[in-house]
Amino acid sequence: MSLSIVIMAAGKGTRMKSARPKVLHKIAGRPMLAHVIGTTSTLHAQQQVLITGHGADMVEADMAKAFPEAPLRFVRQEPQLGTGHAVQQAVPVLPDEGITLILNGDTPLIQASTAQALVDACGGDKLALLTITLADPTGYGRIVRDASGERVLAIVEHKDASPEQRAIREVYTGMMAAPTARLKGWLSRLTNDNAQGEYYLTDVVAMAQAEGLAVVAAQPQDEVEVLGVNSPAQLAELERRHQLAQATTLMEQGVRLADPARFDVRGTLQCGRDVDIDVNCVFEGTVTLGDEVRIGANCVIRNARIDAGAVIHPFTHIDGDKDGVTVGEGSLVGPFARLRPGAQLGREVHIGNFVEVKNSTLADGAKANHLAYLGDATVGERVNYGAGSITANYDGANKHRTVIGQDVHVGSNCVLIAPITLGDGATIGGGSTLSKDAPAGQLTVSRARQVSLPGWQRPQKHPKKQGG
Structure with a gap:
């Protein structure tokens, strides 16, 4: 019928x-x-x-x-x-x-x-x-x-x-x-x-x-x-009742929620065994958490797959949008990290505080622990990416890719101007700005020679004249 x-x-x-x-x-x-x-x-x-x-x-x-x-x-x-x-x-x-x-x-x-x-x-x-x-x-x-x-x-x-x-x-x-x-x-x-x-x-x-x-x-x-909605108060009440129902279902499946009253799913959330979620976390779109994943407080996670044993530290923002984000097994992310669409992390990758990753692949064991940006990059295994370093991937009109081979060490405060390739085992000296490829196994440094000027004095403020 x-x-x-x-x-x-x-x-x-x-x-x-x-x-x-x-x-x-x-x-x-x-x-x-x-x-x-x-x-x-x-x-x-x-x-x-x-x-x-x-x-x-x-x-x-x-x-x-x-x-x-x-x-x-x-x-x-x-x-x-x-x-x-x-x-x-x-x-x-x-x-x-x-x-x-x-x-x-x-x-x-x-x-x-x-x-x-x-x-x-x-x-x-x-x-x-x-x-x-x-x-x-x-x-x-x-x-x-x-x-x-x-x-x-x-x-x-x-x-x-x-x-x-x-x-x-x-x-x-x-x-x-x-x-x-x-x-x-x-x-x-x-x-x-x-x-x-x-x-x-x-x-x-x-x-x-x-x-x-x-x-x-x-x-x-x-x-x-x-229950219908006719006012903002009713909307908020229904939201909380709905979220509590979702939290209850997850806890019945074995998920540990620090406080089910401070938990929001705005899409679908699938969890493996022994998942632990702290307070004030928001899950949007489609999110999958593997076995023994731990999510710290105040995280927002959208359209992402986080594999077994990974830890997402507090105040991390993961936004996969249409391209998705993948966090590999045993990886550590955050606190205060940001993973944007296309971020693909391998096993045991470390993304530390105030590090942003966009449209980049980091192979197993790669680390970017502090204050760094990786955009449109391919990063090999066991790379150590220094604090304050960035990939300059945008020339004002087009995006370009940075390729970093395995076992590369990038020092602090480096600028890698794409397109550029760092060969396997390369070391990039701190403070370098590179616009050409760095050969494998060598130290590459690009910075001005340090100079000290004797007798130089810092400018002083002139006292203000008194009005007559």
């Missing part, structure tokens, strides 16, 4: 107090709407229809870019006259058969299993509602059941509910699944005869009852799946 997914993402989000559309505010590094689309993409729907409104151009452009292969269609709700009016805008693009699943773009943590359970509960011949029992149901539509408690009779919006109905704790989450043909008929008959003068999607429940269609309910495994 064909499946269409409708995601409501038209709201302005006034309480967010932001020029950015509400559904583009981020949870775990991704827009809320992107979480929903990413989850529902696993359901293999024939189409996903996004209902946009406020900031529609921005929302549509961002989602089309984020999901170029997804079967996305966009319809607009202008003006916004309620949830029923929103789904009415999708009617022209919906088929006349199958099931339509309706979700919220500001409820980012819905799980695919829950969405599928809702579709299964519908089965093509029932109206299925996603409900949950909350300790504080304020603001949600209440689920009204018959005397037996088995049948759903209606959903009453909070603003229209009586005091008795507001005491009900089972609420409608805003998500449902319905036979598409029936849904299109119900939507055509909606009215705005209510306190807000809006077209409520929830009115389809009474219509289903009138037609003798069974109304059933499904519930998520966790409350966090159905």
